[in-house]
Amino acid sequence: MPIKSIGVIGAGIMGNGIAQVCATHGLEVTMIDINDSVLERGIDTITHSLERMVKKGTLSEDDLAQAMKRIAVSTEYQKLVNLDLVLEAATENQSLKEKILHDVDELVSKETIIATNTSSLSITKLATLNSNPERFIGMHFFNPVPLMSLVEVICGLQTSPMTRDSVIAFAREIDKHPITVKNAPGFVVNRILLPMINEAFFVLSEGVASPEDIDVGMKLGCNQPIGPLALADLIGLDTCLAIMETYFNSFNDSKYRPAPLLRELVAAGYLGRKTSRGVFKYQRKAP
Incomplete structure (x- = not known):
């Protein structure tokens, strides 16, 4: 049809x-x-x-x-x-x-x-x-x-x-x-992408590098057009957390455990671009 x-x-x-x-x-x-x-x-x-x-x-x-x-x-x-x-x-x-x-x-x-x-x-x-x-x-x-x-x-x-x-x-x-x-949790793209983003939050929380350097590293080292932390802000940190929680509950596998820093940012209401603050800060658009 x-x-x-x-x-x-x-x-x-x-x-x-x-x-x-x-x-x-x-x-x-x-x-x-x-x-x-x-x-x-x-x-x-x-x-x-x-x-x-x-x-x-x-x-x-x-x-x-x-x-x-x-x-x-x-x-x-x-x-x-x-x-x-x-x-x-x-x-x-x-x-x-x-x-x-x-x-x-x-x-x-x-x-x-x-x-x-x-x-x-x-x-x-x-x-x-x-x-x-x-x-x-x-x-x-x-x-x-x-x-x-x-x-x-x-x-x-x-x-x-x-x-x-x-x-x-x-x-x-x-x-x-x-x-x-x-039909499987995360399908194809997000099943691969979201754990990578989640790992970036673990790396950030451990102080391995600054958020800017983490994103530059992935952009220049893996030829990604946008770094994982900036991408998380674009997707919405609440959405990223919800997806990781779905994986964790579906697979019962610790590798899908949401990063505590991701949970903390969401609890603070720092959801990314849509709230003008996530990992990074953004200018609010004029009404």
Whole structure:
């Protein structure tokens, strides 16, 4: 089934990024969140992102206007009823995602594909909340969505081949590169990436090097475009901690134990770029 209309639940950094990419590729998008102010911030983020593309010459003014016309916003799940795909892109919190997915399942048609943009949670377990688990699947986009080409497509035990094929075709339609991944904690990329980031916090807490030198070391020594600590700030330290806790609980293996410094920073509310302070400090954007 070709996917031509999509609902995105969540207007935050992942949700608005997914909405932007879909709209610029000709799809009709409905973006849902809990209140109008969150939706306004999401739309502002998309607008500024597209304006930067216009300045760089990669998008025309007309393309910007057409893309924005394709994005509708609402606080009502009822707007999702007749869409081809509904993608949940809320915070990486199991109970929150479960509630959203349960509410969506009660509203949409049996033909609508329901996907979750999770980076660590079990697709098979989340699918049990669905009255038609064959149409449930994982789609893990990467931040920032407009720039990162990879999408991990994760099938649960119940996911049908038709659902998988439709989602893979959809990912290619929006110029993403899908890889098919088994349902396992962390899937592929984060299973490798997050333990590396976590180890950087252990190295920092032991005073082996400064945060700046740790990041420079990994950038110049491993040819990484961004150091692990700066990347943690970009992802969000609370998200990094939540993922490591999922691994630790799932594998029962001490190698996935979250670094105490990571826990301490999250407890202090130093969550990274989104709070203007994490491992590093950042200037707050003007309102």
